[in-house]
Amino acid sequence: MKNNVRTSRLNLSMTQEQLAVRVGVTRQTIGLIEKGEYNPSLQLCISIAKVLNKTLNDLFWEV
Amino acid sequence: MKSWITFLIPNDEYKEKRILYLLAEGGILLFLSLIVMVIWNQYFLMNTNTALLILVTIFLFYVTARYTLSGIEYTDVATESSYKKELKHIRTKTISFVLIFIVLFLFISGVPANKTEWVEIGGLLISVGFLWYLTSFISLKRSYKKNKELL
Numbered sequence: 001m002k003n004n005v006r007t008s009r010l011n012l013s014m015t016q017e018q019l020a021v022r023v024g025v026t027r028q029t030i031g032l033i034e035k036g037e038y039n040p041s042l043q044l045c046i047s048i049a050k051v052l053n054k055t056l057n058d059l060f061w062e063v
Numbered sequence: 064m065k066s067w068i069t070f071l072i073p074n075d076e077y078k079e080k081r082i083l084y085l086l087a088e089g090g091i092l093l094f095l096s097l098i099v100m101v102i103w104n105q106y107f108l109m110n111t112n113t114a115l116l117i118l119v120t121i122f123l124f125y126v127t128a129r130y131t132l133s134g135i136e137y138t139d140v141a142t143e144s145s146y147k148k149e150l151k152h153i154r155t156k157t158i159s160f161v162l163i164f165i166v167l168f169l170f171i172s173g174v175p176a177n178k179t180e181w182v183e184i185g186g187l188l189i190s191v192g193f194l195w196y197l198t199s200f201i202s203l204k205r206s207y208k209k210n211k212e213l214l
Contacts, residue, residue, distance in 0.1 A: 028213060
């Protein structure tokens with residue numbers, strides 16, 4: 001699933017590692033989500049959206 | 064979701080999903096092997112111990128090999144420095160394992176009585192230590208490659 005996670009993260013000057021720690025997953029998982037190779041659970045989507053100060057629509061809706 | 068195997072499953076949701084898939088694939092493979100073995104047993108006699116050992120080996124080998132090759136073990140190794148650091152850590156772990164094994168073996172079984180026994184225990188240790196190091200090394204290499212691509 002394509003998404004805007006990478007762009008939003010970079011806009012906040014945040015590393016994959018930092019985002020991973022904040023949402024409680026590994027750096028690899030964040031990398032896979034950004035590449036669209038793993039579809040996260042709704043719970044994880046919400047956690048990422050909260051950390052990046054974005055809505056689910058901003059991050060995941062039909063990119 | 065609660066299950067009695069929760070203690071075996073990591074907290075990270077991607078890793079959790081991959082491991083559950085590996086265990087499920089291993090389980091199905093085991094089931095198919097059982098069916099093959101039941102049919103085989105109609106025509107050829109097989110020792111029960113051998114049959115059980117084969118089945119356990121199929122499951123363990125499949126799950127371990129897939130886990131090692133999947134590159135999900137070292138999730139945070141993405142730079143050369145962290146790769147080298149982890150490699151050093153693997154070497155230390157392997158040496159520690161071999162040393163602990165020797166101490167425990169000598170404590171439980173006693174000192175080998177002759178040269179043949181020394182060769183046997185030495186061979187076993189070298190084989191297990193080498194296998195341990197090799198699987199860790201392959202897993203690290205695969206994880207590093209995968210993580211670098213995700214940066």
